[in-house]
Amino acid sequence: MTYMQDTVLKMNGICKSFPGVRALQNVDFTLCEGEIHALMGENGAGKSTLIKVLTGVYTKDAGEIYLKGNNKPVHIKSPEEAQKLGISTVYQEINLCPNLTVAENLFIGRSNNLFVNWKEMNKKAEQVLTGLGIQAKPTKQLSACSIAVQQMVAIARAVDMDCKVLILDEPTSSLDDQEVAKLFKLMRELKSRGVGIIFVTHFLDQVYEVCDKITVLRGGELVGEYQVKDLPKVELVAKMLGKELGDLASIHNEAQSADDKKKEAVIEAEGLQSVSGIKPFNFTAYKGEVTGFAGLLGSGRSECVRAIFGADRVIKGRLKIKGEPVHVSSPIKAMKKGVGYLSEDRKRDGIIGDLSVRENIILALQVMKGFFRPFSKAQAQAFADEYIKLLDIKTASADTPVNALSGGNQQKVILARWLLTHPDYLILDEPTRGIDIGTKVEIQKLVLKLASEGMSITFISSEIEEMLRTCSRLIVMRDLNVVGELKGEDMTQDKIMYTIAGGVSQNEQKQ
């Protein structure tokens, strides 16, 4: 046995291939008892594949897995088996049954008793939940709980399974700061009990807050294992990207909106109001300009652009597209007027996972053309190839189902879909959420390039820095009101926050 005394898990030379893709190539990973170990990498680096190999969802092609307490390498063939070996996982998408109660979700699949003792189960659930400070009633149906609570229940389940190895796969993506703090407290508690925790996340700050070690993967290969204290953040990013950080800093939108009157207005909204509850707002977008909607979550950023696109029914106000008054009662009308909208939630509104990359790319154009005049396969293939190349979409072929792509590449596919319709005005609602830094930079660059070619773009992001880098004009929102507009030298973080806090609503200004 080569592993050290307190090593709980050791993976040696793990390989895994899928048709057309080598997802993992000779990857080593070591986890010690009482350690929080971050597994980092861009989308497509192989983090998820490694986790799935470890949990028995995939079978490895080569390599060995050693677990403490087993003298021989273990062969994990199913999640059930992984569970029995003491490997518990909390996945990114909550893997619980919404139709069962909280208590059942904690205990189902874990006992071999023929009968269920509800009383005892609820009592035990109560103990587990209070022990971890989770406020949920054991008898409550899970779907009636908030997403955050559901996530906590999933973690409680894993924790309660007396696991030696706990895998947290992006557990913090649906939690707010307070809940994240609670989770970290819990992780430290488990750490002191000697549990080895593998923590997969996109958030760098969280890694530095809670982790001891970092293992970085890139393109299916191991980059290295580091102590957190020895690896500055900048270096971590550089290692994940495999290049220096200069790229990020170099992007800045130099094109200032000089004189509005000389420019051609693409979108003019006046007192627009929709069923979403948004207050009437005025907004103008000019040709060749990147505008942004800034504000806190829920301030109405998305609602504004949804009204322009006709995704929410407009109940008041006027909208002109390229100077022509229009009434966009549905997205298809907006699309025909040259408006594109890349929605916030790509899983729900954008991607059709079972269709191929090619079909997803031509979808919007096909809708505009009408379904009774389909594109020939060659034509569609040509479109797809063009944009796969242009946006550098990493896919085995144009026929690959979009599901098989990583998040960042899925986003590029949707972007390609809209670019193919050659819109005059393109709305990008959180296009960079949940995707890796490399793709983020590419998308930001692309936005600026498109604008310089004359497209008008509205860019919405939760990251203010990103907005500052990309946009030339910012519309600031608070509580469903437009409260200010910033451009040029006024566009600084401080100024934005000041405006969010104290700006005056457009509607009040008029009076």
Added chain:
Amino acid sequence: MIKMNKTLSAEGVSVRRGRQPLSDSSFLLTITISMFIAIYALAIAFLGDKGFSKIQMFFNLFNENAALIVIACGLTIVMISGSIDISVGGVTALICTACTVCLNNHGFNFYTALILALAIGLAFGIIQGFLVAYMEMQPFIVTLAGMFMGRGLVALIEVNQIQVRNEAFEKLSGSRIIVPFLGDYNKKGVFIPSKLEYGVVVAILIVIVCYLLLKKTRLGRSFYAVGGNAQSALMMGINVRKTRFLAHVLCGLLAGIGGFLYLFHTRSGSVQQATGLEMDAIAASIIGGTLLTGGVGNVIGTLFGVLTSGIVLLVVTAIGSQDPWWPQITRAAMLCFFIVLQSIICSRKKK
């Protein structure tokens, strides 16, 4: 001050609701039961003279529907696990004809006929379950084939309608349980005690067993888990394939029992027998609060679903319409009502 109190109490309501919401399942069950009671009450109030006030009428509802109750329980289980079985009507017809032929010509008695019925049901359940769970074929297609197979085999055995000619069986089938203390007075004022068929006792026992199975056993809860989210169930260490398989086997077994009860009640077999029975069973399950998408439902609801369908049929007939379409249209309206209700629940869940 009064106004403030009002807002406070309004908040109080929402808080209470947030703390202990009625689960989807029990909400739908409540609706079904109250609907059954409401319809029955209305029938007694307005159509009392047509026999609805008689207690025997209530028991007849069970006498007529014992087989359907059992079969619908099987469908409920399959639907909870996220699958479907539309072969049960064909299986029932096959059981009736096969058992009749065996009773008449091959010297079968009550018990051997029962074993034959269970074997047929189980065979269908096992084959279909294997194809659905382990071969990952579409349950609708697999059981559609099962349905054709059932009816085809009936025609292969016997094309004409046949009656059971087995004295012992007929005697047993004709006997009734006298319900103690309950009964009605006829026109002459003579007390006639209510009668119940033996099949009803079996059906009620089956409902209880299924209820306990779904509520209290590991297997039962696995059905819910698999129907709610199969992927999650797999991740949580449930053997999804085995669970699906067992759901179909159980449904087949219950179709066997139900088919035998059908024979016990009708004492005949024919190709056209029990046509659309599978749809009646699905409708009863849905009216009883089972979600076609899986994960939600229970057999108590299904029992009331069958009874509600039954009473609606009786009421519409009693109103005087001999036209066959009115019961159908009424049932369609009821189904619509429940499907709309379910989709509201589903959309609420997505939020």
